[in-house]
Amino acid sequence: MHKVLITGANGFIGRHVLPRLLARGYEVHAVSRRLPTMKLPGVLWHECDLLRAGSGRALLGQLRPDSLLHLAWYAVPGSFWEARENVEWLRASLEMLAAFTDSGGRRMVAVGTCAEYDCSGGQCIEEITSLSPTTLYATSKHALERALHYWSRSTNLSSAWGRVFYLYGPHEHPSRLVASVVRSLLRGEPALCSAGTQVRDFLHVEDAAAAFVALLESEVEGAVNIASGIPITVRTLLEQIAEQIGRPELLRLGARDASREAPRIWASIQRLKDEVGWGERYDLSAGIAQTIAWWRRSLEVPRPPALCDMQP
Amino acid sequence: MHKVLITGANGFIGRHVLPRLLARGYEVHAVSRRLPTMKLPGVLWHECDLLRAGSGRALLGQLRPDSLLHLAWYAVPGSFWEARENVEWLRASLEMLAAFTDSGGRRMVAVGTCAEYDCSGGQCIEEITSLSPTTLYATSKHALERALHYWSRSTNLSSAWGRVFYLYGPHEHPSRLVASVVRSLLRGEPALCSAGTQVRDFLHVEDAAAAFVALLESEVEGAVNIASGIPITVRTLLEQIAEQIGRPELLRLGARDASREAPRIWASIQRLKDEVGWGERYDLSAGIAQTIAWWRRSLEVPRPPALCDMQP
Numbered sequence: 001m002h003k004v005l006i007t008g009a010n011g012f013i014g015r016h017v018l019p020r021l022l023a024r025g026y027e028v029h030a031v032s033r034r035l036p037t038m039k040l041p042g043v044l045w046h047e048c049d050l051l052r053a054g055s056g057r058a059l060l061g062q063l064r065p066d067s068l069l070h071l072a073w074y075a076v077p078g079s080f081w082e083a084r085e086n087v088e089w090l091r092a093s094l095e096m097l098a099a100f101t102d103s104g105g106r107r108m109v110a111v112g113t114c115a116e117y118d119c120s121g122g123q124c125i126e127e128i129t130s131l132s133p134t135t136l137y138a139t140s141k142h143a144l145e146r147a148l149h150y151w152s153r154s155t156n157l158s159s160a161w162g163r164v165f166y167l168y169g170p171h172e173h174p175s176r177l178v179a180s181v182v183r184s185l186l187r188g189e190p191a192l193c194s195a196g197t198q199v200r201d202f203l204h205v206e207d208a209a210a211a212f213v214a215l216l217e218s219e220v221e222g223a224v225n226i227a228s229g230i231p232i233t234v235r236t237l238l239e240q241i242a243e244q245i246g247r248p249e250l251l252r253l254g255a256r257d258a259s260r261e262a263p264r265i266w267a268s269i270q271r272l273k274d275e276v277g278w279g280e281r282y283d284l285s286a287g288i289a290q291t292i293a294w295w296r297r298s299l300e301v302p303r304p305p306a307l308c309d310m311q312p
Numbered sequence: 313m314h315k316v317l318i319t320g321a322n323g324f325i326g327r328h329v330l331p332r333l334l335a336r337g338y339e340v341h342a343v344s345r346r347l348p349t350m351k352l353p354g355v356l357w358h359e360c361d362l363l364r365a366g367s368g369r370a371l372l373g374q375l376r377p378d379s380l381l382h383l384a385w386y387a388v389p390g391s392f393w394e395a396r397e398n399v400e401w402l403r404a405s406l407e408m409l410a411a412f413t414d415s416g417g418r419r420m421v422a423v424g425t426c427a428e429y430d431c432s433g434g435q436c437i438e439e440i441t442s443l444s445p446t447t448l449y450a451t452s453k454h455a456l457e458r459a460l461h462y463w464s465r466s467t468n469l470s471s472a473w474g475r476v477f478y479l480y481g482p483h484e485h486p487s488r489l490v491a492s493v494v495r496s497l498l499r500g501e502p503a504l505c506s507a508g509t510q511v512r513d514f515l516h517v518e519d520a521a522a523a524f525v526a527l528l529e530s531e532v533e534g535a536v537n538i539a540s541g542i543p544i545t546v547r548t549l550l551e552q553i554a555e556q557i558g559r560p561e562l563l564r565l566g567a568r569d570a571s572r573e574a575p576r577i578w579a580s581i582q583r584l585k586d587e588v589g590w591g592e593r594y595d596l597s598a599g600i601a602q603t604i605a606w607w608r609r610s611l612e613v614p615r616p617p618a619l620c621d622m623q624p
Contacts, residue, residue, distance in 0.1 A: 053365035053407065082466040084410060087459050091406035094399050095365065101396075136462035143455030147399050150448035154394040 003027045004216070005065035007050060007096070008072030009043070010036050012171055013111070013164075016209035017069065018043050024213065029063055031072070050092045051085075057099035064103045069216050070096060070110040073141075077175045086140035093144050101157050108148065109216045112163040112223065114201075114265055116142045122199065122264040123231070126163070126223045126271055149222060160215050165227035165267050169205030169287065170294040178202075178288075181238060182295045185245045193251065194258030196235030201227045201266035204287035207280045214278045224276060227267030232284065234258075240288050315339040316528070317377040319362060319408070320384030321355075322348045324483055325423070325476075328521035329381065330355050336525065341375055343384070362404045363397075369411035376415045381528050382408060382422040385453075389487045398452035405456050413469050420460065421528045424475040424535065426513075426577055428454045434511065434543070434576040438475070438535045438583055461534060472527050477539035477579050481517035481599065482606040490514075490600075493550060494607045497557045505563065506570030508547030513539045513578035516599035519592045526590045536588060539579030544596065546570075552600050 004021055008014045009030030021028045022042050031046045039045060046063075050056045050072055060068075070093060074085030093110065100108055117124040118132035133139040145161045152159040168178035184191040203226065211226045235253060242248040272278050282290065316333055320326045321342030333340045334354045343358045351357060358375075362368045362384055372380075382405060386397030405422065412420055429436040430444035445451040457473045464471040480490035496503040515538065523538045547565060554560040584590050594602065 053369065057365065082462070084413075084463065084467070087406050087410060087463055090455075090459065091403050091410070094403035094406075098396065098399060098403070133458075136459075136466060139455075139458040139462050143402075143451075143458060146445075146451040146455060147402065147448075150394070150451050151396065151399055154448060155396070 001025060001027050002067060003029065003063070003065045004067040004069060005029045005031065005060070005063055006069045006071065007031050008070075009045075010034065011071055011075070012167065012173070012205060013209055013212065014071045015171055016169070016206050017071070017212055020209055020213045024217070029065060031059060050096070051088050053095070056092055056096040060096065060099040060103045060105070066106050067216055068096070068100050068105055068108045069212060070108065073111070077173050081135045081137045083136070086136045090140040090144055094147055097148060097151060101151070101155055106156070106158060107216060108157060108159045109212060110144060110148060110159075110161055111212075112141050112145050112161045113138055114163055114165045114225075114227070114267065116145070116163065117265070119262045119265040123266055123268055124225065125268040126225060145223060152221065158219060158221065160218070160220050161223045162212055162215055162226040163223055163267075164208060165201040165203060165225065165265070167203055167205045167208050169291050172205070177234070178237070178241070178291065179295070181241055181251075182245070182292055183299065185242060185247045185250050186292070186295060186299055188247070188250070190250045190252050191238075192255035193238055193253050194234065194256045195254045196233055196238055197263070198234045198258060198261050199231045199264040199266060200234055200237075201229065201231060202237055202284065203228045203280070204282040204290070207282055207287075210281070211272060211276070211278045214276050218276050220271070220275045224271045225267035225269055226272065227269055228280060228284075229267055229269035230284070231264070231266035237284070240284060241292070244288055244292055314379060315341065315375070315377045316379040316381060317341045317343065317372070317375055318381045318383065319343050320382070321357075322346065323383055323387070324479065324485070324517060325521055325524065326383045327483055328481070328518050329383070329524055332521055332525045336529070341377060343371060362408070363400050365407070368404055368408040372408065372411040372415045372417070378418050379528055380408070380412050380417055380420045381524060382420065383524075385423070389485050393447045393449045395448070398448045402452040402456055406459060409460060409463060413463070413467055418468070418470060419528060420469060420471045421524060422456060422460060422471075422473055423524070424453050424457050424473045425450055426475055426477045426537075426539070426579065428457070428475065429577070431574045431577040435578055435580055436537065437580040438537060457535060464533065470531060470533065472530070472532050473535045474524055474527055474538040475535055475579075476520060477513040477515060477537065477577070479515055479517045479520050481603050484517070489546070490549070490553065490603065491607070493553055493563075494557070494604055495611065497554060497559045497562050498604070498608060498611055500559070500562070502562045502564050503550075504567035505550055505565050506546065506568045506573075507566045508545055508550055509575070510546045510570060510573050511543045511576040511578060512546055512549075513541065513543060514549055514596065515540045515592070516594040516602070519594055519599075522593070523584060523588070523590045526588050530588045532583070532587045536583045537579035537581055538584065539581055540592060540596075541579055541581035542596070543576070543578035549596070552596060553604070556600055556604055
């Protein structure tokens with residue numbers, strides 16, 4: 001049985017990855033700074049602050065996994081772009097990279113961001129679109145991608161880099177776009193939004209999790225976009241949500257300014273489809289319906305939704 | 313009195329920086345994995361392996377320097393381009409960056425490389441020439457530059473990045489170009505060289521050291537080329553050496569292949585001259601004369617030359 005270690009296992013993507021890895025028959029080791037209150041049976045949890053120097057190396061030396069899915073990072077909405085934790089996560093990730101190789105690890109997949117791209121052209125193609133990270137977050141992520149790439153080239157490590165675009169779905173942080181609009185409308189409160197002219201690429205988090213598992217199991221090297229490949233305006237997405245909830249009058253398009261956001265960014269998913277062999281399960285309509293249903297159940301229960309601060 | 317910490321203090325650039333910092337009145341703390349056998353009076357040495365996780369943080373927390381000149385890196389000739397130590401030095405450098413800020417540090421200067429540039433255009437200008445690192449060494453250096461740049465932007469840290477081109481002078485590693493040719497000719501042995509058509513930018517290491525001290529004392533932010541700004545062919549350099557030693561017949565131009573080397577790379581030193589206010593002391597002829605004289609003395613003494621493995 002292959003042994004896989006997943007970091008950020010309690011985060012937005014991580015928690016959706018766990019059941020898939022179990023179903024595929026792995027011995028699943030999950031690491032998180034804080035253990036979840038609800039533990040999926042079969043997952044072996046390790047409570048560990050990977051930002052503490054030497055802790056990642058110690059954990060890897062003890063577990064000696066075959067595969068490493070490194071999802072952990074700092075991702076508090078709003079502050080993550082320029083937070084110093086980016087550099088600390090880069091440092092900790094490099095420690096894991098070296099320690100994983102030293103402990104006999106074979107395959108490593110880590111998570112990147114569409115913010116690595118120079119998105120002035122709209123569609124982002126892995127080997128073609130130029131890279132131009134302009135924040136500490138994107139720069140640190142991109143530095144890790146480069147280190148992973150060149151490190152693999154000079155060792156036996158096989159590695160890939162899943163560049164995530166815009167995700168939504170269950171367990172999303174409540175202050176992020178889809179979660180906040182769904183929650184507002186379900187509560188009967190107005191949702192103050194921008195005009196929504198930005199073109200984006202939205203993917204359901206369960207599809208993203210499935211893509212990461214497929215990428216981990218493949219032999220594909222280098223950067224692979226994790227996205228739907230379908231450009232839609234934010235307005236289209238928001239109107240879908242409002243329509244499905246049945247409260248279009250609560251959607252306040254144009255109430256917020258989005259002039260500083262990139263006008264158009266979406267992914268080519270040729271590599272993901274052709275080389276990784278992944279296909280999405282949710283189209284936008286079904287993905288939104290499932291997400292609304294999840295939030296409806298979650299809001300009915302009188303407790304605050306779980307904070308998922310490990311992944312954007 | 314300002315307190316400065318210098319890493320890689322026992323390396324090629326570092327040992328030339330120390331007397332300059334002392335002369336400028338600093339309290340000079342020098343860190344090295346191995347302490348030098350000959351210690352410059354007045355320098356406070358700290359024996360420390362900065363690659364050991366947590367060691368850089370501990371040292372900075374103890375010393376709390378105002379300024380940090382971070383020269384340490386892996387630089388064993390030949391193997392440094394793809395060595396895993398690049399990623400380990402990147403990790404350790406990020407640890408120092410965060411710890412230096414935490415300990416109240418104000419000004420940090422670190423050393424980069426001309427290999428960060430896309431050198432297809434010949435002359436490299438800091439804010440204009442595109443960056444295209446293609447080795448683990450250059451990538452790791454460039455990642456540190458980016459981290460330093462964005463980190464400074466979101467903290468009070470003032471920082472600069474000295475991009476070094478081709479250095480020569482006393483204490484150079486014996487297997488590097490100028491040192492190996494000088495040593496061969498002084499011993500009366502043939503020096504097997506390429507045709508020497510490559511255009512390069514050579515600077516005497518004492519001038520580079522003076523430039524780093526000037527950069528540390530300035531408020532200049534970002535990347536600054538540390539170079540002569542004068543493009544010359546490798547052949548011109550080698551013929552100068554052979555002529556000064558008086559053994560032109562031992563120079564075997566064309567005996568080695570250099571077809572995989574970049575044909576032309578030299579620096580613009582506008583920023584270094586105008587913003588840092590630095591001027592070089594040695595022209596090529598004087599620099600070579602001084603270097604030959606040093607090697608002559610060094611070879612007369614029956615001991616192997618000191619290994620300077622901390623700097624390229």
